[in-house]
Amino acid sequence: MSILVGKDTRLVVQGITGREGNFHTQQMIEYGTNVVAGVTPGKGGEWTLGVPVFDTVKEAVETQGANTSIIYVPARFAADAIMEAADAGIELIVCITEGIPVLDMARVRTFLDQKDARLIGPNCPGLISPGEAKVGIMPAHIHKPGKVGLVSRSGTLTYEVVQALTDLDLGQSTAIGIGGDPIIGTNFIDVLKLFEADPDTEHVVLIGEIGGTAEQKAAEYIAKHMSKPVTSFIAGRTAPPGKRMGHAGAIIQGGEGTAAEKIAALEAVGVKVATLPTEVAELVKASMG
Amino acid sequence: MKLHEYQSKRIFAQYGVPIPNGEVATTPAEAKAIAEKLGGRVVVKSQVLVGGRGKAGGVKLANNPAEAEAVAQKILGMDIKGLTVEKVLVDEAADIKQEIYLGIVIDRAIHKPVFIASSEGGVEIEIVAKENPDAIIHLPIDPLLGMQDFQARNLAFDLGLRGKLINQFVKIAKGLYQAFINSDASLAEINPLVVTGEGKLLAVDGKMLLDDNALYRHPDLEAMRDRQEEDESERIAREAGLSFVKLDGEIGCMVNGAGLAMATMDIVKHYGAEPANFLDIGGGAKAEKVATALRIILADPKVKAVLFNIFGGITRGDEVANGILQALEEVKTDIPMVARLVGTNEAEGRAILQAANFPSASSLGEAAQMAVAMAKGEQA
Numbered sequence: 238m239s240i241l242v243g244k245d246t247r248l249v250v251q252g253i254t255g256r257e258g259n260f261h262t263q264q265m266i267e268y269g270t271n272v273v274a275g276v277t278p279g280k281g282g283e284w285t286l287g288v289p290v291f292d293t294v295k296e297a298v299e300t301q302g303a304n305t306s307i308i309y310v311p312a313r314f315a316a317d318a319i320m321e322a323a324d325a326g327i328e329l330i331v332c333i334t335e336g337i338p339v340l341d342m343a344r345v346r347t348f349l350d351q352k353d354a355r356l357i358g359p360n361c362p363g364l365i366s367p368g369e370a371k372v373g374i375m376p377a378h379i380h381k382p383g384k385v386g387l388v389s390r391s392g393t394l395t396y397e398v399v400q401a402l403t404d405l406d407l408g409q410s411t412a413i414g415i416g417g418d419p420i421i422g423t424n425f426i427d428v429l430k431l432f433e434a435d436p437d438t439e440h441v442v443l444i445g446e447i448g449g450t451a452e453q454k455a456a457e458y459i460a461k462h463m464s465k466p467v468t469s470f471i472a473g474r475t476a477p478p479g480k481r482m483g484h485a486g487a488i489i490q491g492g493e494g495t496a497a498e499k500i501a502a503l504e505a506v507g508v509k510v511a512t513l514p515t516e517v518a519e520l521v522k523a524s525m526g
Numbered sequence: 527m528k529l530h531e532y533q534s535k536r537i538f539a540q541y542g543v544p545i546p547n548g549e550v551a552t553t554p555a556e557a558k559a560i561a562e563k564l565g566g567r568v569v570v571k572s573q574v575l576v577g578g579r580g581k582a583g584g585v586k587l588a589n590n591p592a593e594a595e596a597v598a599q600k601i602l603g604m605d606i607k608g609l610t611v612e613k614v615l616v617d618e619a620a621d622i623k624q625e626i627y628l629g630i631v632i633d634r635a636i637h638k639p640v641f642i643a644s645s646e647g648g649v650e651i652e653i654v655a656k657e658n659p660d661a662i663i664h665l666p667i668d669p670l671l672g673m674q675d676f677q678a679r680n681l682a683f684d685l686g687l688r689g690k691l692i693n694q695f696v697k698i699a700k701g702l703y704q705a706f707i708n709s710d711a712s713l714a715e716i717n718p719l720v721v722t723g724e725g726k727l728l729a730v731d732g733k734m735l736l737d738d739n740a741l742y743r744h745p746d747l748e749a750m751r752d753r754q755e756e757d758e759s760e761r762i763a764r765e766a767g768l769s770f771v772k773l774d775g776e777i778g779c780m781v782n783g784a785g786l787a788m789a790t791m792d793i794v795k796h797y798g799a800e801p802a803n804f805l806d807i808g809g810g811a812k813a814e815k816v817a818t819a820l821r822i823i824l825a826d827p828k829v830k831a832v833l834f835n836i837f838g839g840i841t842r843g844d845e846v847a848n849g850i851l852q853a854l855e856e857v858k859t860d861i862p863m864v865a866r867l868v869g870t871n872e873a874e875g876r877a878i879l880q881a882a883n884f885p886s887a888s889s890l891g892e893a894a895q896m897a898v899a900m901a902k903g904e905q906a
Contacts, residue, residue: 312739338710338740339632343669346637376838376869391785393837397890400837400868417784419712420637446785449634472788475773475795476804483769483784483806485739486634492652496792512796513891514789 239366239411240386240431240438241329241357242305246370249274249294249303249327251310251318254285258309261333261374262286265307268371273301294325307363307372308332315359316341323354330422331372332359339485342420349422356422360484362392362414373414375399383408385521386432388425389444390417390451390484394472394514398444401518407525410438417446417484425455433463440466440521443508445499447473448487452499460506468520469503470511471496527736530573532615533750534732537709538716541701544694545729548617557598560616561591567619570597572604572611575755577650582606587619609754620730625718626685627651628699630706633666639706641665641699645685647718673703687721694727709747710740759822766818768807775800776901778823778832778861780816782807782841790835793890799898802829816846817853824859830901833893834865843867843875851882862900866893 248265252258253275263286266272272288274297281292289301297303306322308315308331315334322330337359349356357364363373368382375392379400385407389395395414402409410432415423425443432438441463445452452471459467474496476482478489489495500510509524511517529537535545547564550573551557561568572584579585584606588594594616604611625648633640643663646654654661663684667673675696682695698719706714713735720730741748753761763770769784777794781787784806791801803826807819823832836846846867864885867875879886887893 313742336739338743339712339737340639340669340707340710340740343632343637343639347668347670379869389785391783393781393783394785394789396837396869397786397789419632419634444785446788451634454635470789472785472792474792475801476788476791477771477773480771480804481738482771482788482804485737487784487788513793515889515891 239369240428240435241366241411241413242364242372243366243369245304246372247271247273247302247304248372249276249297249301249306250288251276251294251306251308251322253277253288253290254280254283255309259285261309262288264377265371268377270370270372273297274303294322294327298325298327303327305329305372306331308334310334312336312338316345319345319356320348323349323352327354329355329357331357331361331363332422333361333363333374334358335360337418339419342418346420346422357413358416358421360418361416361421362395364411364413366411367409375412375414379403380412381408384410384437384439385442386410386435386438386440387412387442387444388428388432389414390446390486391444391472395444397514398442398470398517401515402442402521405518405522407518407521410435417486419449419486425451426458429455429458429463429467433465438465440468440525442517442521443467443469445469445471446484446487447476447482447489447496447499448484448494450494453502456502456506456508459503459508466524467508468511468517468524469508470514470517471499471503527738527741527748527751528575528755529734529736529750530575530613530752531571531732532573534714534734535729537705537734538702538714538729538732541705543698543701543705543716543729544727545732546617546620548615550613550615551598552602552613554595554598554602557614557616558591558595561588561594564616564618568594569617569619570594570601571615571617572601572606573613573615574606574609574611575752576607576609579606584611612754620720620728621723622718622720622730623723624721626720627654627717628702628719629713629715629717630702630711631713636666638666638669639703641667641681643681643685651717667703672707673700675700690725691721691727698727698729709734710737710744711735712737759825763805763819763822766815768805768815768819768822770822771804772826773801773803774828775802776828776830777897778802778826778829779835780805780807780819780823780832781835782837786835786837790833790890790894793894794833794898797894797898799901802826812845813849813852816849817856820853820857824857824861829861831897832861832863833897834863834867835890835893836865836867836869838867838869838872838875841870843869843871843873844878847875847878850884851878864893864896864900866890
């Protein structure tokens with residue numbers, strides 16, 4: 238069992254004929270993900286990697302029954318691609334694209350509020366339910382099926398923690414990168430809620446970083462609603478204020494968003510916060526016995 | 527990207543926000559000429575991209591053109607928080623009866639632009655937020671609808687404005703919102719917005735931050751970039767497509783991924799040294815990009831060791847190893863280095879480094895400890 242993606246996932250790839258999109262589609266197919274369609278406007282009727290290409294997401298939904306979309310289109314076209322997917326009735330939209338203007342995302346999020354679609358990202362590695370489906374760009378081989386649910390604002394840092402978990406024989410139910418931008422579709426609390434309800438997730442790992450107050454809000458939620466244990470790591474203890482640390486959302490502003498205040502908020506509600514990424518796995522191991 | 531006060535105010539003025547008459551000077555003589563043209567009292571304001579200019583002595587009143595020249599003489603060339611003042615704005619001095627704060631930011635939690643306003647303007651809004659949070663008004667705006675007149679009127683009433691000031695305020699708030707949206711700003715701020723003795727509203731100071739991700743559609747704004755905003759090395763990195771922030775430590779860090787790059791800095795600190803930089807080389811890690819990144823790191827004379835931390839997902843370990851060795855062909859150096867390569871083709875990558883006698887580590891902890899030892903001159 239898992240959350241959001243699994244054996245029922247019927248994936249459409251938006252931007253399937255682009256270099257990145259095509260490469261990662263191949264990787265996802267090799268992992269066993271059910272890729273049912275691709276979309277590139279103007280290339281409808283073509284085939285790539287054994288997958289039919291359509292001009293619109295709507296056709297992919299109607300013809301192939303796609304229920305999940307992954308987006309690899311360039312930043313200036315990505316907001317439009319997200320809205321097209323939501324309008325076509327896609328239930329889960331995963332946007333990998335980095336560098337979408339924040340005001341575009343403000344409009345997209347307001348549009349999505351009127352639709353039934355859930356967005357993961359943008360600027361994220363996607364998500365994987367090991368052994369079932371991979372909808373993203375993460376290296377599949379470091380994962381193994383298991384009972385740890387993982388949610389993170391980062392990409393490669395997540396891989397680091399997943400590797401450490403797998404090294405200690407701790408498999409994952411689903412690992413989700415929610416993205417490093419200021420406005421994202423799905424936040425920590427949304428995912429915590431899903432993990433809490435998932436019978437096969439026993440322990441949750443939350444990986445945060447500087448900027449904003451998402452981790453503090455997650456801490457409030459954990460205190461009130463989570464019965465499952467949560468272990469955390471927060472990146473950016475040494476980050477200076479006022480400087481954007483790669484991710485558009487990773488910036489300490491007006492003294493708000495420091496690692497110290499996030500760690501304090503999480504520890505105050507009983508979450509164990511690791512000092513090193515590898516220590517996360519040790520803490521989970523100790524907790525799960 | 528940050529804009530100067532004079533740039534921000536000129537943008538606001540294009541959207542109907544009243545600003546004081548004024549011009550920018552780079553010499554005391556120019557400041558004098560502007561003061562003569564304006565007539566009466568002027569205020570001479572240093573244009574540097576940091577806060578706290580007033581406290582640092584970078585903002586002064588002058589009663590006549592001669593005084594304006596003398597004051598400009600003092601301010602030009604002054605050092606404010608490490609930045610040299612190269613320009614001053616000479617503005618007509620306003621007759622201030624009341625000071626208001628009016629700003630727009632993006633609220634991440636509700637994913638909308640939100641107005642922040644306070645009748646206690648003229649001071650840093652963060653201080654008001656801390657000491658008197660009730661004095662701050664929040665007004666979210668639906669980005670699909672834009673700001674409506676009634677919202678601007680309500681804001682005016684909440685700020686305690688009455689009479690003719692209401693309509694003036696509506697025009698200013700809606701203008702500021704348009705400036706924010708049309709410039710793809712992440713912050714647009716008037717502080718203070720003053721009520722003058724004549725009963726007029728006037729934007730005396732202004733500030734804008736722009737969304738770097740949206741600059742591609744604003745070449746006119748991109749052209750306003752001041753080279754003072756960033757360190758030379760940060761500029762070179764930005765132009766090479768690298769995400770780089772200069773810090774003060776001795777361990778140069780080259781990492782793929784922003785989160786992992788931050789975590790790597792934290793680990794360096796954990797093992798008793800300080801990171802010299804944040805650097806995310808992104809995916810791929812081709813030799814040319816590695817070489818550029820290495821040159822940027824090594825240009826900092828404080829750097830005593832370099833730590834590579836690459837978690838290959840799609841990036842292949844052997845490609846990265848070759849990239850590092852090719853970069854070292856181009857960038858000759860005696861600075862010790864250690865690489866930690868994991869993920870796809872990690873064994874091949876490590877074999878390539880080993881054949882070239884390049885120190886490598888299998889875990890991040892081990893790599894960080896080796897880099898710290900190298901920086902301290904110990905044998906790794």
